[in-house]
Every structure is written in C-alpha cells, then in structure tokens.
Amino acid sequence: MEELPLDFEVAPAAPEREDALQLSLESWEGPLDLLLALARNQKVDLKQISILALVEQYLSFISEARELKLEVAADYLVMAAWLAYLKSALLLPKDPLEDPSPDELALRLQLRLQRLAAMRDAAARLLARDRVGRDVFLRAKPEGLRDVRVRRWDASLYDLLSAYGQVKLRSEPVVHMVSRRPVVTLDAALHHLQRMLGVKLDWAELSDFLPVDYDGPLRRSAIASSFVAALELARQGRVELKQEGAFEPLYLKAAAMGQGA
Amino acid sequence: MIDDLERAIEAMLFASDEALDARQVANRLGGEMTPGDVRAIIQTIAARHAGSGIELVERGGHWHFQTPADLAHLLRRERDDPRKLSRAAAEVLAIVAYHEPVSRAEIEAIRGVQTSKGTLDVLMEAEWVAPAGRREVPGRPLIYKTTDAFLQHFGLTSRKDLPGVDDLRAAGLLDPVDLAFEEAMGELDLVKDGEEA
Amino acid sequence: MIDDLERAIEAMLFASDEALDARQVANRLGGEMTPGDVRAIIQTIAARHAGSGIELVERGGHWHFQTPADLAHLLRRERDDPRKLSRAAAEVLAIVAYHEPVSRAEIEAIRGVQTSKGTLDVLMEAEWVAPAGRREVPGRPLIYKTTDAFLQHFGLTSRKDLPGVDDLRAAGLLDPVDLAFEEAMGELDLVKDGEEA
Numbered sequence: 001m002e003e004l005p006l007d008f009e010v011a012p013a014a015p016e017r018e019d020a021l022q023l024s025l026e027s028w029e030g031p032l033d034l035l036l037a038l039a040r041n042q043k044v045d046l047k048q049i050s051i052l053a054l055v056e057q058y059l060s061f062i063s064e065a066r067e068l069k070l071e072v073a074a075d076y077l078v079m080a081a082w083l084a085y086l087k088s089a090l091l092l093p094k095d096p097l098e099d100p101s102p103d104e105l106a107l108r109l110q111l112r113l114q115r116l117a118a119m120r121d122a123a124a125r126l127l128a129r130d131r132v133g134r135d136v137f138l139r140a141k142p143e144g145l146r147d148v149r150v151r152r153w154d155a156s157l158y159d160l161l162s163a164y165g166q167v168k169l170r171s172e173p174v175v176h177m178v179s180r181r182p183v184v185t186l187d188a189a190l191h192h193l194q195r196m197l198g199v200k201l202d203w204a205e206l207s208d209f210l211p212v213d214y215d216g217p218l219r220r221s222a223i224a225s226s227f228v229a230a231l232e233l234a235r236q237g238r239v240e241l242k243q244e245g246a247f248e249p250l251y252l253k254a255a256a257m258g259q260g261a
Numbered sequence: 262m263i264d265d266l267e268r269a270i271e272a273m274l275f276a277s278d279e280a281l282d283a284r285q286v287a288n289r290l291g292g293e294m295t296p297g298d299v300r301a302i303i304q305t306i307a308a309r310h311a312g313s314g315i316e317l318v319e320r321g322g323h324w325h326f327q328t329p330a331d332l333a334h335l336l337r338r339e340r341d342d343p344r345k346l347s348r349a350a351a352e353v354l355a356i357v358a359y360h361e362p363v364s365r366a367e368i369e370a371i372r373g374v375q376t377s378k379g380t381l382d383v384l385m386e387a388e389w390v391a392p393a394g395r396r397e398v399p400g401r402p403l404i405y406k407t408t409d410a411f412l413q414h415f416g417l418t419s420r421k422d423l424p425g426v427d428d429l430r431a432a433g434l435l436d437p438v439d440l441a442f443e444e445a446m447g448e449l450d451l452v453k454d455g456e457e458a
Numbered sequence: 459m460i461d462d463l464e465r466a467i468e469a470m471l472f473a474s475d476e477a478l479d480a481r482q483v484a485n486r487l488g489g490e491m492t493p494g495d496v497r498a499i500i501q502t503i504a505a506r507h508a509g510s511g512i513e514l515v516e517r518g519g520h521w522h523f524q525t526p527a528d529l530a531h532l533l534r535r536e537r538d539d540p541r542k543l544s545r546a547a548a549e550v551l552a553i554v555a556y557h558e559p560v561s562r563a564e565i566e567a568i569r570g571v572q573t574s575k576g577t578l579d580v581l582m583e584a585e586w587v588a589p590a591g592r593r594e595v596p597g598r599p600l601i602y603k604t605t606d607a608f609l610q611h612f613g614l615t616s617r618k619d620l621p622g623v624d625d626l627r628a629a630g631l632l633d634p635v636d637l638a639f640e641e642a643m644g645e646l647d648l649v650k651d652g653e654e655a
Contacts, residue, residue, distance in 0.1 A: 137469070137472075137473035138473070139472060139473065139523070140473060140474060140475030140476075141475055143524070143525060143533055144533075145533050145534075145535075146533065146534045146535070147535050147537055148534055148535065148536045148537065149536075149537050149538075149539040150536045150537065150538055150539060151539050151540075151541055151583065152538050152539065152540045152541065153541055153542075153543050153547075153580065153581075153583070153584035153586075154540055154541065154542055154543060155542070155543035155547075155548055155551070155611075155612075156612075157612045157613060157614075159543065159548045160548055160551060160552050160555070160612060161552070161620075161621060161626060161629075161631055162631050163545060163548035163549040163551070163552045164549070164552035164553070164555075164556060164626065164631075165626050165631030165632045166549065167549050167552065167553060167568060167569055167570075168623060168626070168632055169632055170569070170570050171568060171570055
C-alpha cells in the first residue's frame with residue numbers, strides 16, 4: 001500500500017490573470033445568474049427580452065472562456081448545450097408537431113429569469129430597509145421582565161411528628177426479637193395421622209384428621225404437613241387416597257391389612 | 262395626567278428585552294384586561310410618542326420601542342454591521358419571505374443553483390427563518406417561513422408590509438413558473454383564436 | 459411638534475448602553491452645543507416624560523431612562539413554586555422544635571446522621587427556623603429556634619402544643635416500622651395463641 005507523502009509539495013498558485021472574464025465567471029452563482037446578468041445588459045424589460053440574442057451572448061461567453069482555457073463548471077456547459085439546442089430550434093423552420101415547441105422553451109426561460117430578477121430586487125429592497133442595529137436602535141440595557149419563582153415549602157404537622165418519632169426511635173437502643181412461628185412438623189403430622197387412622201375406619205376427609213384446636217397459620221401449617229404425611233403413608237401402602245377432582249376434598253382410609261403388603 | 266394602566270403598559274413595553282404582544286401584556290397585568298383593551302391603550306401610547314426621539318412600533322403583532330430611522334447618523338457609532346448578509350443569503354431570505362412557506366427545492370428552482378448548507382443556517386441562526394413543518398407531498402420536504410424577529414429586524418409591521426409584495430403578486434411573479442407558463446400559453450391561445458376569428 | 463435637537467438627545471439617551479452626561483451628549487452631537495444648552499434640553503425631555511411609564515433620571519450628572527419604581531411589581535412577577543419538605547428536613551425541623559435552641563452539632567447528635575448544610579438553609583428559606591444567637595461554649599456555635607411562621611404554618615399556638623414523647627408513643631408514632639407492619643397483619647396475636655395451645 002502506498003504511503004501518503006507527509007511532506008508533499010503544494011502546487012504553485014495559478015498566476016493571477018488580469019482577465020475580467022475569469023473573475024466574472026467566478027462571481028456568478030450558476031448559469032441562471034449569468035444569464036440574468038447578460039439579459040440585464042440588453043437594457044430592456046425582461047418581458048421584451050430577445051431570448052435568441054441572450055442565447056448567442058451566453059454561448060459566445062462560454063466559448064471565449066474555454067478558449068482562454070478557463071475551467072468552466074459542468075452546469076454552465078450543460079446550460080450551454082441546452083441553449084445551443086434551443087437556438088437551433090428557434091432558427092429552424094417551425095415543426096408544429098414538436099412538443100414542447102422552441103417558443104414554449106424560450107418562454108419558460110424568460111419566466112424563470114423574471115422570477116429570479118424579482119427576488120433579487122426584493123432582496124435589495126429588504127436589505128435597504130431601516131434595520132435594527134444599523135438604522136434604528138433599541139434600548140441597550142433594558143431592565144427586562146422577570147418571572148421569579150418563589151419556593152413555598154410545605155409540610156403537615158403529621159410529617160413533622162412522624163419524622164420526630166423516627167428520630168427518637170433511631171436513637172433508642174435497638175432490641176431484635178425473632179418471633180417463633182407456629183408450625184406443625186412433618187414428623188408430628190405423620191405421628192398424628194397414623195394414630196388417627198387407627199380410630200377412623202371409613203373414608204374421612206383430610207381436615208377431619210387435624211386437631212380441632214388448631215386455627216389460623218397453625219392450621220394451615222397442619223394441613224400442609226398432614227397432606228405430605230398422607231402422601232408418604234400412601235407411598236408406603238398404608239393408606240388409600242380418594243379425590244373426586246382437582247381441588248375437591250381429599251379422603252383418606254387406612255389400607256386393608258393383608259391386601260397391601 | 263396619564264392613567265395608571267397606560268403607565269403600567271408603557272413601563273412594561275419599555276423595560277422588556279423583547280417585543281411583547283397584547284396577550285403577553287394582558288397576562289402580566291393579571292388577566293383582567295382583554296388583549297383588545299390592551300391593544301387600544303398601546304395605540305394611545307404609540308400616538309403619544311409619535312414624532313419624538315423614541316417610537317413605539319408594531320412588528321408582527323409585537324410592540325417595541327426604538328429610535329426613529331432619521332436619527333441613525335447620530336446613533337450609529339463605529340460599529341460593524343453585525344448582520345452582513347452574503348448575496349446568496351439575502352436572495353434566499355427574500356424568497357422565503359415572499360413565498361413562505363417554501364421548501365428548499367422551491368428556493369433552488371427559483372435561484373437555479375443549489376443552496377449551500379451554510380446559507381439557510383445563517384438565516385436560521387439569525388432567527389429570521391425557521392422550519393414550518395413539512396409539505397405533504399412525496400418525500401415530505403421541510404418547509405421554511407420567516408419569523409417575528411425577521412419582521413422586527415427589517416422594520417416590517419406584518420408580512421403584508423414586504424416591499425412591493427402586492428405588485429409582485431399582481432404581476433404573477435410569485436406564482437410558480439409552471440402556473441405562469443400555463444397562463445401565458447392560455448393568453449397566447451386566446452390571441453390565436455382571436456386572430457383566426 | 460418636538461424640536462429635532464430634542465428628538466436627537468432623547469434617542470441618544472434611549473439607545474445608550476450607559477448613562478450619559480451633558481458633555482458626552484454635546485460631543486456626540488458634533489460639538490456645536492454647550493453642555494449647558496444640552497442640559498436645558500434634557501430637562502425639557504425629562505419634564506415631558508414626568509408621570510408616564512418612562513422616566514428620565516439624573517444620577518451624579520449622568521442621565522438615563524428607567525421605569526418608575528412604583529411599577530417594579532409589574533416587571534418582576536413572583537410565582538409560587540410549592541415544594542414538599544424532604545424527610546431529612548422534616549426531621550431537622552422537628553428536632554429544632556422539640557429541643558430549641560439547638561446547634562447544628564446537637565441536631566446531628568440527635569438525628570444520628572450528618573445533616574447537610576442545605577437542609578437548614580431550606581428551613582430558614584421557609585422561614586420556619588431562624589438563628590437564635592450563639593451558645594456560650596467553646597467554638598460558640600450558632601444555635602437555632604423555630605419562628606412564629608412555623609407555629610402559624612403548623613397550626614400551633616405555642617411550642618407547648620407539640621405532643622410529648624409519650625403522646626407520640628401512644629399515637630403509634632414511636633413504633634418501629636416493621637413492628638407496626640406485623641401488627642397490621644395480625645400475626646402477633648397468633649404467635650401468642652399458638653404458644654398457649
């Protein structure tokens with residue numbers, strides 16, 4: 001891969017030409033701008049302008065520039081080619097079938113030039129108006145209108161007292177007490193269930209096997225433990241289980257001895 | 262004796278660092294006046310200052326105090342014109358002002374050249390031109406319009422105040438080329454018809 | 459009809475970025491007027507604006523336009539911006555109220571956490587807490603107390619209206635948060651029942 005030269009020679013600047021043509025070409029903003037300048041040289045109203053004469057001027061301008069080996073940007077050449085076509089079409093005997101007709105093309109060009117000229121004049125008139133900071137002046141340091149936001153703090157007496165409560169609590173010695181939760185262990189449930197199975201002979205609901213004085217979380221714990229215990233006893237073949245459907249009551253019965261083992 | 266409300270509105274307009282419209286003034290007064298009431302009082306204040314060294318002027322519905330243009334020579338000091346516009350920028354500004362809202366492609370169609378990126382940027386930075394949404398045509402191009410700051414800077418009461426805008430409109434010079442072309446051809450046909458008749 | 463010289467001087471004083479004295483105005487006018495002449499015209503201008511929403515005032519021989527002081531409320535409009543006091547600020551406020559007068563170090567000792575400077579500032583901005591001199595101990599720290607505005611905002615006649623610690627405890631405000639939660643769930647009673655069973 002070729003390395004880029006770090007210290008390349010800068011091409012010498014092109015010698016300054018005392019050539020108005022070149023300077024002019026650079027000072028135009030595109031072919032339409034140049035056309036408008038040439039049109040204005042005709043010193044007639046743009047409505048009466050001779051498009052043919054304008055085309056002639058443009059083409060000779062561009063060809064002169066090329067003879068002087070000036071670089072002519074592509075869009076100027078495109079316009080030159082189009083104008084050359086327009087010129088020949090305007091000069092040739094009219095072909096009524098040609099669409100669009102050269103007259104129409106010329107009219108379009110004329111309309112475009114009129115519009116550009118109108119906006120150029122408008123810009124000049126706009127810039128000539130009395131402008132702020134140049135012709136008319138405002139106050140240098142106005143006081144200004146201000147909207148000042150005033151913060152209004154809000155809190156209720158409850159906020160205040162509960163905040164103080166928290167402070168007091170934080171500063172009191174902290175004692176952690178772990179509360180023992182009421183549970184029925186699996187062992188206890190197994191033991192209890194086996195005992196009860198000896199008493200109840202027919203099908204009975206699981207909840208009937210629970211101690212009657214259990215309620216609340218302790219009862220929930222007993223149900224869970226007893227259920228697991230029932231499954232364990234069933235696995236051992238010591239109990240039969242029956243349920244009509246999902247979420248229906250679960251019935252237990254001691255397995256008939258002799259058939260199981 | 263100048264009435265209290267008039268004094269208040271005068272002070273507000275004088276102290277504000279930007280032009281105010283009647284609604285802003287009414288709001289600041291506490292909302293008991295309608296913008297219409299405020300406008301009437303502003304007219305009174307403007308009339309009182311007419312012909313003095315301080316003028317109250319309207320720009321796009323907003324009012325501000327400024328010095329009269331005929332005193333510019335006394336007030337203009339060795340300051341550079343901070344808003345020196347290139348010819349291209351001035352042309353683009355005029356096209357936006359007279360055709361608004363206008364897309365970049367429409368600007369370029371009139372000027373016959375591409376608009377360099379910097380040109381519109383300069384106008385937007387000066388806050389004279391601002392985007393005004395998109396045109397609902399294929400490609401949904403951004404369209405541009407001029408701002409109240411534009412009216413203020415160039416001393417225009419409203420867009421109707423643009424120099425020569427009525428003449429340009431009457432002459433069809435603000436119409437697109439296609440429309441103007443069809444009209445011109447229509448007239449031509451009429452002439453031909455007339456000749457044949 | 460206002461005279462041209464008067465208009466010019468008026469515009470000059472209006473557009474200037476600093477107050478001007480008679481000599482400066484005379485110089486800008488081209489030096490054909492004496493400062494005395496200028497001063498006379500300035501007086502005329504000032505008299506013309508007297509009682510309006512714009513005043514031409516003299517400050518040490520220099521003149522400038524301003525808006526009258528009695529209209530300042532229109533130029534500087536205040537708007538409420540309600541904010542909820544933070545938890546930390548509420549704690550500090552409560553400590554000041556219960557222990558006043560109290561120094562910042564004492565507040566921190568009671569809270570058990572560092573107190574940012576902004577917290578006390580907020581309370582002073584709210585005008586609920588004010589400095590109450592210095593404590594005559596080494597370092598002479600500033601001490602703070604609550605204000606009448608504090609009593610008023612919280613609907614208290616005096617500081618004695620603040621509930622005592624026992625009242626707070628009775629109201630459950632001294633219960634630890636997690637304990638209160640369990641109580642709400644009703645589990646504590648069950649433990650007791652379970653143990654009894």
